[in-house]
Amino acid sequence: MSEKTFVRVCGLVAAVLTAAACTSTGAEPLNPELAPRGTVQTTAKPTRQDLSNKVGLTGKVTMNPLFGVVAPVAGEVRYWTVPEPTGTPTKPTRIATVWLDGKPTNVDVPAGSTFGGRLVDDRAKVTAGMPIASAKYAGYGIVADLDGEQAYQISDAAQGTVQAQIKNGPGPFPCTLLGTIAALPEGTVPAPPPVPDTEATGADTPAPPQPQQPQAPGNSSEPTGLRLVCTAPADVKLINGATATLELVTASARDALVVPVEAVAGGQGKGKVDVVAADGSKQTTDVELGLTDGKVVEIKSGLTGEETLAVPGPNLPPGEPAGGPIPSGVGK
DSSP states (O other): OOHHHHHHHHHHHHHHHHHHHHTOTTSOOSSOOOOOTTOOOOEEOOEEEEEEEEEEEEEEEEESOEEEEEOSSSEEEEEOOOOOOSSOOSSOEEEEEEEETTEEEEEEEOTTEEEEEESSOTTOEEOTTOEEEEEEESSEEEEEEOOHHHHHHHTTOTTOEEEEEETTSSOOEEOEEESOSSOOOOOBBOOOOOOOOHHHHTSSSOOOOOOOOOBOOTTOOOOOOSEEEEEOOTTSOOOTTOEEEEEEEEEEEEEEEEEEGGGOEEETTEEEEEEEOTTSOEEEEEEEEEEEOSSEEEEEESOOSOOOEESSOOOOOOOOOTTSSOOTTTTO
16 A cells, blocks of 8 residues: 555544544434423513503494483382473483382482383383483583493493593593493383363263373484493583594502403402412412403412413313214223
């Protein structure tokens, strides 16, 4: 073998040994192993903050808006005869009394509004909060149409605060709620009692009165969809038909214990969270839920505030199919 050939072979052997050294079994793998299944990757701790529930609505300025007057208690409603107004009432108008266990509770249309019509029959059984009459506000109001979900969100917010803003106009300003959050049927006013007809009988004894069905005169109220009605302060200039936005605070809590919504499974007051122990294990815990702003949710009970929670929260088991569980062996 010549000297030149020897050098070439030795160089080739050296290159092969160098490549082998670079791929030795002691080097790091190209794809590191994944963490074991069930390992908690993200956690969160409860904190405290002020919290409020807000609902945003779109409405319009409306002349003489219609709203519902509700029964203050459950019982039997007995309507009063309400005379036709000669002007805008400056004090409340008595329209009905609800009787429960021999005790009457009066129902009034507020000052500045007129009676629109009865929404249930006289002496009907009613529940507390049920619309029993319609009323018409004399002047401008702001009316926001609602869907069913929004109605349930704000149905218990009769004492909530409303801020209104007229598009390209005045605001924000406080808007006072009128009536109830409900769809109203057509309101009817009973016909006047019949005039006795002595000539028809040919005697001084009046003829027996004929039963009269309630009728809907010109001042009766038309049915409405779900709606919220509120009124602006007297110094706010309103234009009929102008678009407005409303923000309703339905509930609030101060210094509430809150966690991220992603850490909670469930809703409607009941939920579950996964509490992470020091060794990384998880324990699912029941909690009572309160307010939420969409980012955090209030924990009313079930946690002390010192826990560490897994994010996301636990997966709830799927519900059974309609008709109950499928018997073993069926469909296999």
